[in-house]
Amino acid sequence: MPVYPMNMDVPAHVPPELVFDYDVYAPGPPESDFFEELYKLKGKAPPIFWTRNNGGHWYVADAKLVNQVLRDSDSFSSRMLVVPRANNPAGEGFTPIHQDPPDHTKYRHHLSVALSRKGVAELAPGVRQLAIELIEGLKPKGGCDFMTDFAFQLPIIVFLRLVDLPEEHRLGLLEEVAKIIRPGSNKAEVIRGLAAYLAPIVHARRENPADDLISWLSLQEIDGARMAEDKLLSMCTLLLIGGLDSVANTLGFFARFLAENPDHRRQIIDNPTAISSVVEELLRRFPTVTAGTGRLCVADQQVGPALVKAGDQVIAPPAMMNFDDTTYPDPLKVDFSRRINSVGTFGQGPHRCVGANLARSELTIFLEEWLTRIPDFRLAAGAPTFQPGINISYTRLMLDWSGA
Secondary structure (H helix, E strand, O other): OOOOOOOOOOOOOOOHHHOOOOOOOOOOOOOHHHHHHHHHHHHHOOOEEEEEEHHHHEOOOOOOHHHHHHHHHOOEEOOOOOOOHHHHOOOOOOOOOOOOHHHHHHHHHHHHHOOOOHHHHHHHHHHHHHHHHHHHHHHHHHEEEEEHHHOOOOOHHHHHHHHOOOHHHHHHHHHHHHHOOOOOOOOHHHHHHHHHHHHHHHHHHHHOOOHOOOOOOOEEEOOEEEHHHHHHHHHHHHHHHHHHHHHHHHHHHHHHHHHHHHHHHHHHHHHHHHHHHHHHHHHOOOEEEOOOOOEEEOOOOEEEEEEEOOOOOOOOOOOHHOOOOOOOOOOOOOOOOOOOOHHHHHHOOOOOOOOOOHHHHHHHHHHHHHHHHHHOOOOOOOOEEEEEOEEOOOEEEEEEEOOO
């Protein structure tokens, strides 16, 4: 893993007691439970602290302060979402994730409509049929690499069908998206490559709309005029990056937990009507987006004990809200009877993930169909291969059910 620059010069407005060096891309020892490491960080570090890693930035470890930062788009802009600064796209970035209200709201509205509960409900039968086909194909084999054979199949094929891109492009696109999500690589170059891949497709759909998400978005209006092609391309590039990674990562953590906890599997099988609660609790315990919720301070603001100055970068991980003891006692424990208020897994504030409905649908269908067909499974020999980054995931997760 590359070592990002450490800025040894701590800004004058940062008091010594708020300096705590922490690397968001190296959260714990190899094969550690990263989420447990996040929880431990809350006990070791100040509620907000300055780390010299990755060029120097603030990191918010307290749930209430995370909520403050993510909801205050007037003081904390989304123009810079990751550290170090060089890893952020040049220019205006992606529409709408790098925009602030009110512009952000105008573009986000169309994505929200497209991925509404109603729209997702219409997709569900196709998602379920695909899940059944994949699982039925795996079942006779007695085992699989869950990441390759299922997690990087189901949600990605669903997304490619949604935007009508060739399914045979799946592996090549996954490789490119991984370079953006993981530490290292020339991210600006990768983004340019993805945009170049999409540009002729976006242009063609805008000229001759068909029955797909890109075409639908191309017909939407912003301030009374049809969405500009450059904004549409930016939005579709963002959708491609998000659609090919996030749910796949979450599926891996769901599968590993259930492989190692047969009692929890039995709870789901015995009480299938409670599956929505199961999904929420597992989403709470395994929030895979942990380093991509940065903000750029644009107006001096007091955040707990810290005076955050204009120009400072801040990482405010909503995952910390999932491990807040005052909201969720014993937060590392998985408890399917737990009352979930609002998980931070999909973000917080104006930039809350518009794909949450689709993600929940895919995760629910996975649990229903997998546990119906393969109720007893375990981890196979060999440790899962863990991959930190902006999003965290397993690149390899071997499961076995040959003796079941």
